[in-house]
Amino acid sequence: MSDLLRVAVVGAGYWGPNLARTFKASGDCELAVICDLDVSKAQRVADRIGGAPVTADLAAVLHDPTIDAVAIATPARTHHPIVMASLRAGKHVMVEKPLADTRERGLEMVELARHQGLVLMADHTYCYTPAVLKIRDLIAEGELGDILFVDSVRINLGLIQPDVDVFWDLAPHDLSIMDFVLPGGLAATSVSAHGSDPLGTGKSCVGYLAMPLECGAMAHIHVNWLSPTKIRQMVIGGTKRTLVWDDLNPQQRLSVYDRGVDIAAVSKATAADARAAHISYRLGDTWAPALPEREALAGVVAELAASVRERRAPRTSGESGLLVLAVLEAATASLAVAGAPLPVTHHTLEEGFVR
Template identity: 60%
Template sequence: MAVIGAGYWGPNLVRNFQSSSAFRLRWLCDLDVERARRVLGGYSTIQATANLTEVLADESVQAVAIATPAATHLDVAMAALRAGKHVLVEKPLAASHAEGRQLVTEAEQRGLTLMCDHTYCYTPAVLRIRELVHGGELGDVHFLDSVRINLGLVQRDIDVLWDLAPHDLSILDFVLPPGVRPVSVAAHGADGIGAGRACVAYLTLHLNTGAIAHIHVNWLSPVKVRTTIVGGSKRTLVWDDLNPSQRLSLYDRGVDVAGPDELADDQRRDMLISYRSGDMIAPALGEREALRTMVEEYARAIHSGTPALTDGRAGLRVLSILEAASRSLASGGTMIDLDEEDL
């Protein structure tokens, strides 16, 4: 195993791969080799280098994890795939959908694992949400509403959409049941501080079932909020990521509608609406670092030869929505249809 990149995220990968029994970390590669050595500290069995070619030429290295800037993902990941290595890439998969497609195609042609590190998907809360939605506990999904706001770092090269929304879009892709997918997206944004890019944005996604998803991302909020609500025909789930004592709440409360499924044009019938007010339960969650679970999923995908839960195509689907949302933002919030082939 080799980790490429010793910046913000690289040290977290080093720690988790080093503690995994499924991998033996051999290299940490970074253009600043002294920074790589500082990250390694007491990990004396791992070699630090600034030479990516040297790492990829090492036949003992079977897999790499890439934690470099998004603009470099195509070149670094493509070089690793062409050297016959399995590849894990920090989100986003690539800087554009076209570049991401190149990586997916290359990996599939070579029979190699390509995985995107959508870390939030491997938190205990999101894994449980996926289990509940896929298991039918919520019934049919009617809506998803997500808020990810805080007084955050205004990025120099990307807007708030590309900075924060990938988390929520990857979670949406991860938890939706099979056959349910977004078909269109609209985005509205504002730059109230004159940063030259959207610092506040709202995404609205229409799903092929008629359901709707809404995502609010914001760099300018004085309070931090990380809340997702998934409303279903049977139950509604609330995820408050900042409440460690009760991250998930499952409500047996909602609106029931009784009446004919179809009404003739010349008929009008009153539909009977009733309000259900049942119990609220808080499912127990284990505490486990998401990256540890992600590393285990990477190992499982490599050994089994089957796609990871957040494989390259999952990363590609997120990129497809992000690019469509950017086009919508630039056109004043126009609803943009998503390419079915990409989803």
């Protein structure tokens, strides 16, 4: 690899233009080409960012020895064949969420990347926002104590996707964030999913996920394409403090509340003299951590380049994408049996870094 990582962006639809713009502006990468079956669409993207080569020939891109990596922003059902072809051609790969349209196909992608000694990175962009990075630090430093619950809401009047339901479209954001910030990662033991299709689209447009975690906490996610109001909020409650992340409030994205139930007092309820037990509420200060202003996608691009140069797994690796797929598949199965909780199937891969 030269000093700059030469990257091809595949897909010029919704997310591809953002990737092309960010790679074009990066000091770590060079935008080698924009590839789309509709070459006129690729050309419009190139024109908006100050110019870049365009093509409709993916095979030519993959056979170009000067291209180091491929960033894929195409429909989920196409991820597997494009990723597999890219890895076989010796290219490092970054792919937007979800990693694949099934866990089995995602596993094939991860295993091939390991066999080839190549980076496979999931573009879990939210994990590179200053707010989520700060949440991860606060939890790791013990500021919240032991995690008791995670409650996430991601709703808006959004585009109904042709190939996935609302769970597969929106929930990967919240699931990848949980995997990134929680000490045990996305260690869901089971999933209960309830969805509705009031528009008769043939897929869930409103959905709720409930997931007990191995650490004893409960996680809940609400996703919705039909809400006239837009909400992007996550509440993480711990034994010491509770954190609220409001992504739509640029003045105060994070708030930490030193309020809650005194767990030590509640535990007295198990004492022999139950009359001595009482619930104590803690009413402390609220504070807002200072956050730097920087674009998350620039962090994604920088991490791709760094993981390739340092021959290591990226922060949001293919394995993290697999965890998300495992939960989504369990949710789909739960929907089919009226929301009954079903176990999450995980594959344990051998520990190791890119060769």
